[in-house]
Amino acid sequence: MTIVQNTPLVGTSLERLEDERFLSGRGQYVADVRKAGMLHAAILRSSVAHGRIVRIGLDAARALPGIHAIVTAADIPQPIPRIPLRLVPLPEFAPYHQPVIASAKVRYVGEPIAVVVADSRALAEDAIDLIEIEIDNLPPIGDRDVDASGSFLFEETGTNIALRYHTASGDPDGAFATADYTRRETFQIQRHTAAPMETRGLMAQWDESGPTLKLYGAAKVPYFNRRALAAMMNLPETSLELIEVDVGGGFGVRGEFYPEDYLIPFAARLVGKPVSWIEDRREHLMATNHSRDVGATVEIACTKDGTITGLRGEVFGDMGAYIRTNGGVVPTAAGMFLQGPYRIANVDITVLALMTNKTPVGTYRGPGRFEANFFRERLLDMAAADLGIDPAEFRRINLIREDELPYSIGKRAPHLPDAVYDTGDYHAAFERCLTEIDWTGKAAVQGRLIDGRYHGVGIASFVESGGAGPKETSRFVLEKDGMVTIAVGSSMLGQGLETTFSQIASDALNIPVSAFRIDHGSTARLADGLGSYHGRSIIVGGSAVLDGAEKFRTAVIEAAANLLGRPNAELRFENGAVVSDAGASISLSQIAASRRPDDGLLSVDGIFLVNKPTYSYGTHAAYVAVDPDTGRVEVLDYVAVEDVGRAINPMIVSGQAIGALVQGLGGVFLDHLIYDEQCQLLTASFADYLMPTATDFPSLRSVALELRLSPTNPLGAKSAGEGGMVPVAAAVGNAVGAALQSCGAQPRTLPLSPSKVWSLIHEPAATAP
Amino acid sequence: MxxxxxxxxxxxxxxxxxxxxxxxxxxxxxxxxxxxxxxxxxxxxxxxxxxxxxxxxxxxxxxxxxxxxxxxxxxxxxxxLGAANGELGALQRAFRKHHALQCGFCTPGILTTAHALLTQEPDADADRIRDVLSGNICRCTGYVTIVQAILEARDAYRRPADAGTSR
Amino acid sequence: MKLPDLDYIRPGTLQETIDLLVAYEGEAKLVAGGQSLMPMLAFRLLAPKILIDISRLPGLNAIDIGPDGVRLGALTTWRDIERHAALKTAHPLLAAAIAHVAHYQIRNRGTVGGSLAHSDPASEFPALVTTCDADVVVHGAGGERVVKGSEFVLGAMTTSLEPDEMITGIRFPAWPAARRWGFEEFARRRGDFAMAAAVVFYDLDAGGRAADPHIGIIGEPERAVRLAAVEDLLTGRVIDRDVIAEARAIGEQAAQTSDDIHTPAKYRKALIGTMIERALMTAAGLELRPVAA
Known part of the structure; x- marks a missing residue:
């Protein structure tokens, strides 16, 4: 490799390297993986929310031509494996782990009861229609008062409250007892979910001779899933290869360990042929993790001049019927981020995890943060109004100043150490946002009826963590042709990591991006990898790439030293070649070609260890107009300002911010998983589950700041994928509240659907949470 | 049957x-x-x-x-949709330039929709583009860059020889 | 979500189609654009033995404009209507209302006959047929018959079509050039089914008063309906802001709504009133009232 890469690529908006295959229809997603003799699976799911299985009649289904196997709990080795927790593995959650298939009881609509393997998906669905299922209904648990009826999802625990913990800092009782002003409010964020455009899917291929299993369709956390599946199947991890092909979006829900991640490999092993299961959209909406569905009662204490002296909150998360791999994150993070970027000395937070007969929850982009920011920022606006203080001024008084950083908010969750905000200029980001939205100028329209619509501007600030440790790994391999393959433990779900990792490696080694191939395709490549979540891929994964690049340079020089017969100290890696002070030179291709067959390929392992998260922060502002007759809210302008530390690729950072923003606006106005009193899901199609389309939110802006580098990683990066999402409900809620101030309307619950907003205006008494 | x-x-x-x-x-x-x-x-x-x-x-x-x-x-x-020489067509190139795709899953349907639109209405404005695109859901991009890319590609459709497929 | 087990046939003539409908005794479904039928099949809400593809039957996709009015062949698509320049003057209400139907791709395939046969209470075309006194031309084993638009749709997804019958055309009465009209619709998102809509038109008598007003609404659970109470109010009146305010109130009162997951009944009633108000404002050439703060 002799081409010189002179200008640094990190910090430039390089066009994405992965785009060509997506644009030409050559992406390979899991439904595109075909093997000879491959069969197709479909899953019979419970149509009852809570009940005892009395009988499963399979005769008619089995008699159908083209059916190879029908698997029920009776076929699975006992005890039926249960899905382990990946995050927040609290002992309190132990009784609530999900079994991979329902046996005695069903606990939500969508729970797997049987797997049919057939020549085609259509035939498998035909067979499912013929399975006779008898279930004795039990009273479903659906609302917040989970223990009121005496019906329990897990009788042995005698409660539907899986977890309750309490954290405090300072003297909250004292602060509230002596406060000039207090206000207490209850808020609720509706159940909704990520709904990536590609549903989940798996293709399992069992080879009895190994025995080995290849499982296509892995995403997000393949190495964790390999570990979990190996344990469930009683196989060594090395017998399993989880393969990540292109993934059509994740946003938290895709790639976690679900029942099918066991059932489809089990079925493939049973029938001895490759088995493909592609989740359809109806199943997706009832089987893939739901999220949000967190409420809170929050109370604020202030002095008359607007200094916040105390914050108390009780946060309750509806977990659905089981605690899934990362479900515990949702309510615990809501408790964690309730305080936000404000100086509050006295804080008291209780968190409850409630079990209900609904689809289990997991994380969705900005888990807990979207909710917590809404609760707090709405309460801040109400308090500011009560105190007669401008909402911006109220925040200025209380936002943590840079000279107060690092700022510890203390221990806010039983499974985490003290949270310490690291670096930043919260005020600078805040003021930038106010300037962008023209806060001062907009005072003229605030709350006014203009051409039949109420106008309002709202602001909201946030701080959020990213870059979870403890580590990530990479492996640099010099291929025979001189190309450098970089195997990474990070996963790719559309974030453009093939590009950004190549940018990082390119700068580190000063060779062009075309010299690299980013390999995230298989768990066979590395011993371990932690994957992609919590805004960690650039921060931790990118730092592992950087470490690998440095080690690669050393190893290449070492190899060249032997070949050139010069000491290491005389050699430099320049322009894709190792050169000596004396003028000798050997290219990567030549080094690769000179390897003896026994030596194998030159390879080095990179690793990055970190035990602290990064804290990104920022402020959003929304300008809305509300039609009082229809309840329609139009977002006239929206500005998202976030300090991302360092943007590896500003174009991608902007894409993440705007994309997250529109998802957030969906969560504010549209996305809603609705259940009836029987815990039947009423929104199991895209005709009923509504998401933003191109006409909904055309006027959006994002500003990515690089004010303060993160101290946790050599790139200085903070997470950039979630900041566009986390304060959206807060900012819009405040804007709608400001617009409707003359009606006394206060958004406390989402979604702000037209009917909800209309009710806020026309029947305010009916809209308490 | x-x-x-x-x-x-x-x-x-x-x-x-x-x-x-x-x-x-x-x-x-x-x-x-x-x-x-x-x-x-x-x-x-x-x-x-x-x-x-x-x-x-x-x-x-x-x-x-x-x-x-x-x-x-x-x-x-x-x-x-590619150009006759096997490379990306103008619409596809505009998508790459404007970062109008992330995970790529909805992209084929959006490209075909935009291709049909611009073939019939090469002067479609941003409102018309958004109106037509309202039948395609993208969960990654928020649509802003998709609209920019399609607007940019209009030029090529006004001169059909460059527009990509002529098959 | 694969389709249930079914056969497919594509007859070449109307008579063959009717013969097939007769032979399958109610176990066949007609498919043309399939834009309403295919989702129902995907969810297996229907399981016909066979689909009879009428999409290529000759002579059923014409738009004829004559002195008697506008005749749409049953296979006319939304895009055919959208692209038909003369329709914009021959029946401006039809052209305007159809602009709200679904999305680009669906508009290329969806047909007027399919929409009417499907008769979703939230869709635009059945509301137009009802409000405009259109005639529905139907062919069956017994030959042709003509059903009055207001009698064609019996309820949600229910029509007066017999199992051996198909819609072949819809005839809208002639539209006087001076007729005043308005169409207003409210949906969650662009192209979604209407939560409420108002279809209004009236002629002006020599004194500038409304003659023969037609006020149709979408928003009732069974089907689009005309609101006689509002029509009675408007008849013989000059349509000004006060009359419109009254019409809104009466319309809101008269509409019979029910809850669905996105639309509480009370809200929908109010929305219907608002749609009537806005459609009448358009018809009367009035600006929506700018209100000072």
Missing amino acids: SRKIDITLTVNGAAYAHAADTRSTLVDFLRDDLKLTGTHIGCEHGVCGACTVLVDGEAVRSCLMLAPQADGASIVTVEG
Whole structure:
């Protein structure tokens, strides 16, 4: 490799390297993986929310031509494996782990009861229609008062409250007892979910001779899933290869360990042929993790001049019927981020995890943060109004100043150490946002009826963590042709990591991006990898790439030293070649070609260890107009300002911010998983589950700041994928509240659907949470 | 009962004679029978637009059309949108330039929709583009960059020789 | 979500189609554009033995404009209507209302006959047929018959079509050039089914008063209906802001709504009133009232 890469690529908006295959229809997603003799699976799911299985009649289904196997709990080795927790593995959650298939009881609509393997998906669905299922209904648990009826999802625990913990800092009782002003409010964020455009899917291929299993369709956390599946199947991890092909979006829900991640490999092993299961959209909406569905009662204490002296909150998360791999994150993070970027000395937070007969929850982009920011920022606006203080001024008084950083908010969750905000200029980001939205100028329209619509501007600030440790790994391999393959433990779900990792490696080694191939395709490549979540891929994964690049340079020089017969100290890696002070030179291709067959390929392992998260922060502002007759809210302008530390690729950072923003606006106005009193899901199609389309939110802006580098990683990066999402409900809620101030309307619950907003205006008494 | 019936059609300029199952949708036929997996299935009930292809020049949801209904039709899928030299066409290049795709799953349906639109209305403005795109769901981008990319590609469609497929 | 087990046939003539309908005794479904039928099949809400593809039957996709009015062949698509320049003057209400139907790709395939046969209470075309006194031309084993638009749709997804019958055309009465009209619709998102809509038109008598007003609404659970109470109010009145305010109130009162997951009944009633108000404002050439703060 002799081409010189002179200008640094990190910090430039390089066009994405992965785009060509997506644009030409050559992406390979899991439904595109075909093997000879491959069969197709479909899953019979419970149509009852809570009940005892009395009988499963399979005769008619089995008699159908083209059916190879029908698997029920009776076929699975006992005890039926249960899905382990990946995050927040609290002992309190132990009784609530999900079994991979329902046996005695069903606990939500969508729970797997049987797997049919057939020549085609259509035939498998035909067979499912013929399975006779008898279930004795039990009273479903659906609302917040989970223990009121005496019906329990897990009788042995005698409660539907899986977890309750309490954290405090300072003297909250004292602060509230002596406060000039207090206000207490209850808020609720509706159940909704990520709904990536590609549903989940798996293709399992069992080879009895190994025995080995290849499982296509892995995403997000393949190495964790390999570990979990190996344990469930009683196989060594090395017998399993989880393969990540292109993934059509994740946003938290895709790639976690679900029942099918066991059932489809089990079925493939049973029938001895490759088995493909592609989740359809109806199943997706009832089987893939739901999220949000967190409420809170929050109370604020202030002095008359607007200094916040105390914050108390009780946060309750509806977990659905089981605690899934990362479900515990949702309510615990809501408790964690309730305080936000404000100086509050006295804080008291209780968190409850409630079990209900609904689809289990997991994380969705900005888990807990979207909710917590809404609760707090709405309460801040109400308090500011009560105190007669401008909402911006109220925040200025209380936002943590840079000279107060690092700022510890203390221990806010039983499974985490003290949270310490690291670096930043919260005020600078805040003021930038106010300037962008023209806060001062907009005072003229605030709350006014203009051409039949109420106008309002709202602001909201946030701080959020990213870059979870403890580590990530990479492996640099010099291929025979001189190309450098970089195997990474990070996963790719559309974030453009093939590009950004190549940018990082390119700068580190000063060779062009075309010299690299980013390999995230298989768990066979590395011993371990932690994957992609919590805004960690650039921060931790990118730092592992950087470490690998440095080690690669050393190893290449070492190899060249032997070949050139010069000491290491005389050699430099320049322009894709190792050169000596004396003028000798050997290219990567030549080094690769000179390897003896026994030596194998030159390879080095990179690793990055970190035990602290990064804290990104920022402020959003929304300008809305509300039609009082229809309840329609139009977002006239929206500005998202976030300090991302360092943007590896500003174009991608902007894409993440705007994309997250529109998802957030969906969560504010549209996305809603609705259940009836029987815990039947009423929104199991895209005709009923509504998401933003191109006409909904055309006027959006994002500003990515690089004010303060993160101290946790050599790139200085903070997470950039979630900041566009986390304060959206807060900012819009405040804007709608400001617009409707003359009606006394206060958004406390989402979604702000037209009917909800209309009710806020026309029947305010009916809209308490 | 379903059965196989013979159909003929052209896809991206190539002629096919193939037996289609009477209960097969066009998208399943393209993906499973013709192995053209560039067209994606996002919902299978006609809402998300991921499966959009051109049938006789019109953008159509291929999950809402039976394969036998395509007998005799001329179809263009994302695989047929490239320039004649095998490189990306102007619309595709504009998508890459403007970061109008992230995970790429909805992209084929959006490209085919935009291609149909600009072929018929090369002067479509941003409002018209958003109006037409409202039948395609993208969960990654927030649509802003998609609209920018399509606006930029209009020039190439005003001079059809550069627009990519002429097949 | 694969389709249920079914056969497919594509007859060449109307008579063959009717013969097939007769032979299958109610176990066949007609498919043309399939834009309503295919999702129902995907969810297996229907399981016909066979689909009879009428999409290529000759002579059923014409738009004829004559002195008697506008005749749409049953296979006319939304895009055919959208692209038909003369329709914009021959029946401007039809052209305007159809602009709200679904999305680009669906508009290329969806047909007027399919929409009417499907008769979703939230869809635009059945509301137009009802409000405009259109005639529905139907062919069956017994030959042709003509059903009055207001009698064609019996309820949600229910029509007066017999199992051996199909719609072949819809005839809208002639539209006087001076007729005043308005169409207003409210949906969650662009192209979604209407939560409420108002279809209004009236002629002006020599004194500038409304003659023969037609006020149709979408928003009732069974089907689009005309609101006689509002029509009675408007008849013989000059349509000004006060009359419109009254019409809104009466319309809101008269509409019979029910809850669905996105639309509480009470809200929908109010929305219907608002749609009537806005459609009448358009018809009367009035600006929506700018209100000072």
